[in-house]
Amino acid sequence: MNASSFRSLRALLAVTVVVTFGLITLGGLVRATESGLGCPDWPLCHGQIIPPFEYHVLIEYSHRLVASVVGVLVVACAVLVWTKHRESSGLKRLMAVAVGALAVQVVLGGITVLTELPAPVVTAHLFAAETLFAMLIVALLIARPATASGPPGQRHPYFNTVLAMATVSMVILLSGTYIVGSGASTICPSWPLCTSDWLPNFGLQWEHMAHRVIAGAGGIYIIVAALQARRLKGKSRALAGMGIGAAALVVAQVLAGAANPWFQFAAAARVIHLSLASALWGHLIAMAVVAARLSPEEGVEAADEGGGEADAEASAAPGGTLRAVIGDYVALTKPRVMSLLLVTAFGGMVLAAEGLPEVGLIATVIIGGALASGGASALNHWLDRDIDRKMGRTASRPVASERVSGRQALVFGLVLNVLSFALLLWGANLLAASLAMAGSVFYVLVYTKWLKRTTTQNIVVGGAAGAVPPLVGWAAVTGGLTLPAFYLFAIIFFWTPPHFWALALLIRRDYAEAGVPMLPVVAGEESTRRHILLYTLALMMLTVLLYLATESLGPVYLVSAIVLGLGFIAYAVRLLRQTGERAAAPIYRYSLLYLALLFAVIMGDGAL
Numbered sequence: 001m002n003a004s005s006f007r008s009l010r011a012l013l014a015v016t017v018v019v020t021f022g023l024i025t026l027g028g029l030v031r032a033t034e035s036g037l038g039c040p041d042w043p044l045c046h047g048q049i050i051p052p053f054e055y056h057v058l059i060e061y062s063h064r065l066v067a068s069v070v071g072v073l074v075v076a077c078a079v080l081v082w083t084k085h086r087e088s089s090g091l092k093r094l095m096a097v098a099v100g101a102l103a104v105q106v107v108l109g110g111i112t113v114l115t116e117l118p119a120p121v122v123t124a125h126l127f128a129a130e131t132l133f134a135m136l137i138v139a140l141l142i143a144r145p146a147t148a149s150g151p152p153g154q155r156h157p158y159f160n161t162v163l164a165m166a167t168v169s170m171v172i173l174l175s176g177t178y179i180v181g182s183g184a185s186t187i188c189p190s191w192p193l194c195t196s197d198w199l200p201n202f203g204l205q206w207e208h209m210a211h212r213v214i215a216g217a218g219g220i221y222i223i224v225a226a227l228q229a230r231r232l233k234g235k236s237r238a239l240a241g242m243g244i245g246a247a248a249l250v251v252a253q254v255l256a257g258a259a260n261p262w263f264q265f266a267a268a269a270r271v272i273h274l275s276l277a278s279a280l281w282g283h284l285i286a287m288a289v290v291a292a293r294l295s296p297e298e299g300v301e302a303a304d305e306g307g308g309e310a311d312a313e314a315s316a317a318p319g320g321t322l323r324a325v326i327g328d329y330v331a332l333t334k335p336r337v338m339s340l341l342l343v344t345a346f347g348g349m350v351l352a353a354e355g356l357p358e359v360g361l362i363a364t365v366i367i368g369g370a371l372a373s374g375g376a377s378a379l380n381h382w383l384d385r386d387i388d389r390k391m392g393r394t395a396s397r398p399v400a401s402e403r404v405s406g407r408q409a410l411v412f413g414l415v416l417n418v419l420s421f422a423l424l425l426w427g428a429n430l431l432a433a434s435l436a437m438a439g440s441v442f443y444v445l446v447y448t449k450w451l452k453r454t455t456t457q458n459i460v461v462g463g464a465a466g467a468v469p470p471l472v473g474w475a476a477v478t479g480g481l482t483l484p485a486f487y488l489f490a491i492i493f494f495w496t497p498p499h500f501w502a503l504a505l506l507i508r509r510d511y512a513e514a515g516v517p518m519l520p521v522v523a524g525e526e527s528t529r530r531h532i533l534l535y536t537l538a539l540m541m542l543t544v545l546l547y548l549a550t551e552s553l554g555p556v557y558l559v560s561a562i563v564l565g566l567g568f569i570a571y572a573v574r575l576l577r578q579t580g581e582r583a584a585a586p587i588y589r590y591s592l593l594y595l596a597l598l599f600a601v602i603m604g605d606g607a608l
Contacts, residue, residue: 005084005085006085006143006144008080009077009080009081009084009085009143010140010143010144012073012076012077012080013077013136013139013140013143014140015073016070016073016074016077016136017133017136017137017140017282019066019069019070019073020070020074020129020132020133020136021133021275021278021279021282022066023063023066023067023070023129024126024129024130024133024274024275024278025271025274025275025278026062026063026066027063027126027129027274028270028271028273028274028275029059029063029267029271030059030060030063031122031180031181031270031274032267032270032271033055033056033059033267034056035055035056035057035059035060036060036112036113036122037056037060037113038054038055038056038057038058038059038060038061039051039057039060039061039064039113040113041113041114042109042110042113042114043064043110045057045060045061045064064109067105067106067109070102070132071102071106074095074098074099074102074132074136075099075102077095077098077136077139078095078096078098078099081095081139082095085143088143090142091139091142091143094135094138094139094142095135095139097131097135098132098135098136098139101128101129101131101132101135102128102132104128105125105128105129105132108121108124108125108128109125112125118181119178119180119181119182120178120181120425120426121181122177122178122180122181123174123177123178123181123425126173126174126177127170127174130170130173130278130281133278133281133282133285134281134282134285137282137285137286137289138285138289141286141289141290142289155291155292155294155407156232156291156294156295158228158229158232158239158291158294159288159291159292159294160406160407160410161225161228161291162225162284162287162288162291163288163410163414164225164410164414165221165222165225165226165246165284165287166281166284166285166287166288167414167417167418168218168221168222169218169222169277169280169281169284170281170418171214171218171418171421171437172211172214172215172218172219172277173274173277173278173281174421174422174425175210175211175214175215175425175430175433175434176211176215176273176274176277177274178207178211178425178430179207179208179211179430180270182204182207182430183204184204184205184207184208184430185208185260185265185270186260186265187204187205187208188200188205188208188209188212188261189261190261191257191258191260191261191262192212192216192258193209194208194209194212200480204479206431206475206479206480206481207429207430207431207479210430210431210433210434210435211430211434212257213434213438214434214437214438215253215254215257216254217438217441218441219250219253219254221441221445222246222247222250222280222284223246223247223250223251226242226243226244226246226247226250226287227243227244227247228243229242229243229244229287230243230244232294235294235295236290236291236293236294238290239287239290239291239294242283242286242287242290243287245283246280246283246284246287249276249279249280249283250280252276253273253276253277253280256269256272256273256276257273259272259273260273324403328398328403328404329398329404329412331397331398332374332377332378332381332398332399332404332409332412332413333370333373333374333375333377333378333416334373334374334377334380337373337377338370338373338374338377340592340595340596341369341373341466341469342366342369342370342373342469343595343596343599343600344469344470344473344488344492344595344599345365345366345369345469345470345472345473346362346365346366346473346599346603347470347473347488347599347600347602347603348469348470348471348472348473348474348477348485348488349361349362349365349473349474349476349477350473350602350603351474351484351488351550351552351553351602351603352473352474352477352478352484352485353477354552357476357477360427361427361428361476361477363427364423364424364426364427364428364476365424365427365428365432365472365473365476367423368420368423368424368427368428368432368433368436368472369420369436369469369472369473370420371416371417371419371420371423372416372417372420372421372424372436372437372439372440373440373469374413374416375412375413375414375415375416375417375419375420375440376413376417376439376440376443376444376465377413378409378410378412378413378416379409379410379413379414379417379440379444379448380443380444380448381397381398381399381400381404381409381413382399382406382409382410382413383444383448383449384400384448384452385397385399385400385406387453387514387515387516388400389401390510390513390514390515391507391510391511391513391514392507392510393507393510394510413444417437417440420433420436420437420440421433421434421436421437424436424472424476428475428476429475429476429479431475431479431480431481432472432473432475432476435468435471435472435475436468436469436472438468439464439465439466439468439469439472440465442462442464442465442468443462443465443466446461446462446465447459447461447462447465448462452516453515453516453517454517455517456517456518456519456522456523457519458516458517458518459496459497459500459501459504459518459519460496460497462496463492463493463496463497463500464489464493466492466496467488467489467490467491467492467493467496468489469492470485470488470489470492471485471486471488471489474488483549484546484549484550487542487545487546487549487550488546488602490542491539491542491543491546491598492595494535494538494539494542495535495539495591495594495595497531497532497535498531498532498535498536498539498568498572498587498591499588499591499592499595501518501519501520501528501531501532502532502575502584502585502587502588502591503584503588504518504519504520504521504528505520505525505528505529505583505584506581506582506584506585506588508520508521508525519531525579529572529575529576530576532572532575532576532587533569533572533573533575533576536565536568536569536571536572537569539565539568540561540562540565540566540568540569543561543562543564543565543598544558544561544562544565546561547561552605553602553605554605556601556604556605557601557602557605560597560598560601560605561598561601564594564597564598564601567590567594568587568590568591568594571586571587571590572587574586574587575587
């Protein structure tokens, strides 16, 4: 196909990208001016093709007209690709997805109006529009006779980083859209805090603050990751410049968000905030395309970054059967860890509801929590594959043993987390979804990526991730957080170090060989034993404080907490007096039983 034909396609795609961005911005104006029901019917407006000339009607009708123009342009692009560029399978797939996203967007647009703007449908409507926007950007950037790229199945590691940045930006965008749809966009009159108080006062304020926390944490991650592109200036000056642009867009978006309460939530500020969020999403999608063209780093193996020959061999081997593959993906989710986290989430729900919550809400939290836990664990496998290979306990894990490629684990983990956020947002509320996502991000980026490899206090601070599930359960039931929920968080937070330090004592040599600075490796076994005793003492005090802070817990819980706590302390004292490689085995096993029994009592006594 000659170059002129591609120039025509790129010109049409460029126009379509610009008009689609305008459509998204105009949709923000519809929401900011509360014109969503300016046309209460669909597809007509007040039963007419030409509607009444009224303020809200004209805004909503203009949005529909631009949507019609976008539809025509997208179909025209698809027809041009399918008739003139049939040899480009990539372009054909992209336009197929774009047409599908367009159809979904149109249907959801009608449902949004006919069901009077429910928050989940509004959020899904925007997601379809942003998906369309992304497909068009990718198509525009790859529409050329020949493109330079690395060998099939291999990508530069920074490509995965940009995909993670784009995923984070989409989560920020969707959480903000949900806030607008739920009527909570103007509920917090101050910034950065919601009110002059430290904590929000009721459910909608908690949901609004959840969006701000997501935006703040996600924004920091995007800035840090985007500025890493400067290191690749020698390979791609364009990518280095785009990294700076992405960081600047994050800063501008945060300032636009702050301008909303500063200017009494003026329509212009709200529209600019959404437009910048969409611009950041589109910019990161474009960065991903540019990053995909980088040649892989020297020494990066196909099995780590994209499959290649190692994947083909694994598929051909006996272990490559469907059953084995499913088993590997299940192993990526760490089911045993997941089960304990789900018990604590359910305990938070029962205590918050003072009984059994609705079955649908229970299912939402359990499934959503499982997806978040499994996704975080899969990302942990991806990040820790280098040290997992050096430890006997973990060398046979799917990614470490190269049965699952690093990229497959990365994509699997990201997809599970996105599904978790979407399910909890739909079936519970934004606060519960945000807390689950925060726990996952903290576990992956703060603990796995940073703390685990740099400090002996890695599991102390990193334990906060495992303490999040009760907060998720509590928030799903009440829409907010109160003191007992934070006590549940603190109980798991203080339980985590003695549990993991006991494990670290058992496999100290593995950690030493892998270069992981766990406390027994750096400070020694005697110091670790003393720390375990101190944390078990603090843990028992916290379980008693929970009783004092919660009216729904009675004497059964108090007696059980004291007995279980004394048992934990007895094991810690026994460990302090013993030596030997297996001395920590009894307290490690008891720690698992302790937490399960404690939350079982919480659920039983709290529900009565």
